[in-house]
Ligand SMILES: C[C@](O)(CO)[C@H](O)COP(=O)(O)OP(=O)(O)OC[C@H]1O[C@@H](n2ccc(N)nc2=O)[C@H](O)[C@@H]1O
C-alpha cells in the first residue's frame with residue numbers, strides 16, 4: 372500500500388498554559404498542507420524499514436512510522452511488514468512532518484490488515500505518539516486545544532488560495548521552542564478572527580512562537596517580511612518553526628522569489 376503523508380500549517384497559535392504533565396496547552400487552527408512524503412507498507416517475511424530522501428536524525432528504530440507499527444502490533448499481533456519512507460517534508464519545521472508519517476502509518480495498517488479501527492480509536496493511538504499526530508487521522512481543518520490533540524470543527528475554506536512555504540534550512544527542536552515561550556491568554560479569539568476576511572488576519576492572527584523565536588533566529592522575521600513584500604495578504608511562522616508561509620490573494624503565486632542555498636520551498640494552490 373502506497374500513501375502520501377502530508378504536512379500541516381498552523382493558522383494562529385497561542386500557548387495558553389502549562390499542564391500538570393509539563394506539556395503546554397495551546398489554541399491553534401490546523402490545516403492540511405499538500406507537501407507530502409511517500410510511504411509504502413507491504414507484508415514481508417520479516418520487519419524492515421528503509422529510508423530515502425531527506426536524512427532523518429536519530430536511530431531508525433525510533434522512527435515514528437516504526438513506533439506506530441509497534442503500537443498496533445502489540446494489540447493486534449500484526450504480521451511483519453516492510454516499510455519504506457521517502458522523506459520530502461523538512462524536519463524541525465513546524466510542519467508536523469513526522470507526525471503525519473506516524474498517523475498515515477496507523478491509517479494504512481488499519482486498512483491493510485482490516486483492523487476495523489474507528490477514527491476515534493486511531494486518534495487515541497496517534498495521541499500516544501505525539502501531540503500533532505491525532506490531527507492527521509481525519510486530516511481536515513480543526514480548532515485544536517489542550518496539547519493540540521483535542522479538536523473542534525471549524526468552518527474554514529482556504530481552497531483556491533495560493534500559498535508559499537519557506538524552510539530556511541534551520542532545524543528548530545519543538546521542545547526548545549516551547550522552552551522559549553511564556554504561556555499567556557490568547558491575544559484574540561481565534562475562531563472569530565479567522566471568520567473575518569484574509570486581509571484582516573495580519574492584525575489579529577498571530578503565533579506566540581514567532582515573537583519568542585525571532586530574536587534568536589532573525590531570518591524568520593526576514594522571510595516573513597519578504598513574503599509580505601512579494602504581495603502576501605497574510606504571513607506567519609508555522610507551529611514552532613522554522614518554516615514560514617505566506618497566503619496570497621486569489622490563485623496568484625508571486626513571481627520569482629529568490630531564496631538562499633539550503634532553503635526548501637513548497638508553493639501551490641491550496
Ligand atoms: C508546535 C506544534 O507543532 C503545534 O502544532 C506542536 O505542539 C508540536 O507537537 P509535536 O511535535 O507532536 O510534539 P511532541 O512530540 O508531542 O512533544 C515534543 C516536546 O514539545 C513540548 N510540547 C509539545 C506539545 C505541547 N502541547 N506542549 C509541549 O510542551 C514538550 O516539551 C515535548 O516534550
Ligand SMILES: Nc1ncnc2c1ncn2[C@@H]1O[C@H](COP(=O)(O)OP(=O)(O)OP(=O)(O)O)[C@@H](O)[C@H]1O
Nearest residue numbers: 428429434435462463464465466467468469472545
Ligand atoms: N518519520 C519521521 N520524520 C521526521 N522526523 C522523525 C520521524 N520519525 C522520528 N523523527 C524524529 O522527530 C524529530 C523531528 O521532530 P520535530 O517535532 O522537531 O519536527 P517535525 O516533525 O518537523 O514537526 P513539528 O516541528 O511540527 O513538531 C527528528 O529529529 C527525528 O529524530
